Amino acid sequence: MSRTQARPVESERIALKARNVSFSWEDTPLHWVPGDPFTTHTINVLHLLLPAGERWFVQVYKQALPLIKDDRLREDVIGFIGQEAMHSQSHDEVLPHLREQGLDPTPYTAQVDWFFEKLLGDRTLPPGRARRWWLLERVAIIAAIEHYTAFLGDWVLGAAELDRRGADPTMLDLLRWHGAEEVEHRSVAFDLFTHLDGGYRRRARTWASAFSALLFLWQRGVRFFMANDPTLTGPEAAKASFKDFYDRGRAGVLPGTGAMLRSIPRYLGRDYHPSHEFSTAQAVAYLAASPAALAAEQAERSLKGAA
Known part of the structure; x- marks a missing residue:
């Protein structure tokens, strides 16, 4: 780690484990934020982006594992x-529910799959410098994306306005369980990037690429949902503007635009480290109370008892 990069807060490091959660969607309405299709569909884009994106994370990190020289970091990456594999599976399981409600996401998910599998996927490169360069580029992109998944995770953990507006509790549990784990493992991607490379120019360049791609894909996803929602017609179906996002952020049902913009210079700061952002204690507290996580823990105990 270079002298200009802040060291992690060691007291917050905990052993990471996958929680085998499951969710039941039969009682979740199409507009799970009552009376607010725009907020519902803006957050629903996660179900379209994350399965392909997190499968890609796993693929890249499996390639990076042999390069890790630090045993604790290797344990964190595993x-x-x-x-991430469990996150991908859990969001993927929402898609059949959307189809049952008349909203087939396949045209959009096909574009997302192309983005991660073709544009950012493995390339036919000779062993050596070129192949390592492409791996390091993708490791750096993941570090930039994880900055924002942790930001979103922290936001949804505290988004009390969604509760006040009667948002579907199962969907909130999925989002908060996922968000809590993003906060829990928020340092891993950056630590891996630092361990393998850590170059500031690469960090800044890949942040710009990741941020631009996320904005583009998210905007397309929201507009796709609004245009294809079978309950929306006329001007309402086409309504998906930045002003809508900004207003929902001010209302507390979506992340605030100002907070998102202020997160940019923090990531680009030379003393940045994810452990100095957000709260592991808050994340762990939610994971200890999450209905899905509790059910998974009880099932695991039952299996051990039966054995």
């Missing part, structure tokens, strides 16, 4: 891989 825990990260397990958690």
Whole structure:
């Protein structure tokens, strides 16, 4: 680690484990934030982006494992891989429910799959410098994306306005369980990038690429949902503007635009480290109370008892 990069807060490091959660969607309405299709669909984009993105994370990190020289970091990366695989599966399981409600996401998910599998996927490169360069680029991109998944995770853990507006409790549990694990493992991607490379120019360049891609894909996803929602017609179906996002952020049902913008210079600061952001204690507290996580823990105990 270079002298200009802050060291992690060691007291907050905990062993990472995948929690085998499951969710039941039969009682979740299409507009799970009552009376607010825009907020519902803005958050629903996660179900379209994350399965492909997190499968890609796992693929890249499995390639990086042999390069890790630090045993504790290797353990963290293995825990990260397990958690990301479970996140991908859990969001993937929402898609059949959307289809049952008349909203088929396949045209959009096909574009997302192309983005991660083709544009950012493995390339036919000769062993050596070129192949390592492409791996390090993708490790750095993941570090930038994880800055924002942790930001979103921290936001949803504290988004009390969604509760006040009667948002579906199962969907909130999925989002908060996932968000809590993103906060829990928020340092892993950056630590891996620092361990393998850590170059500031690469960090800044890949942040710009990741941020631009996320904005583009998210905007397309929201507009896709609004245009294809079978309950929306006329001007309402086409309504998906930045002003809508900004207003919902001020209302507390979506992340605030100002908070998102203020997170940019923090990531680009030379003394940045994810452990100095957000709260592991808050994340762990939610994971200890999450209905899905509790059910998974009880099932695991039952299996051990039966054995």
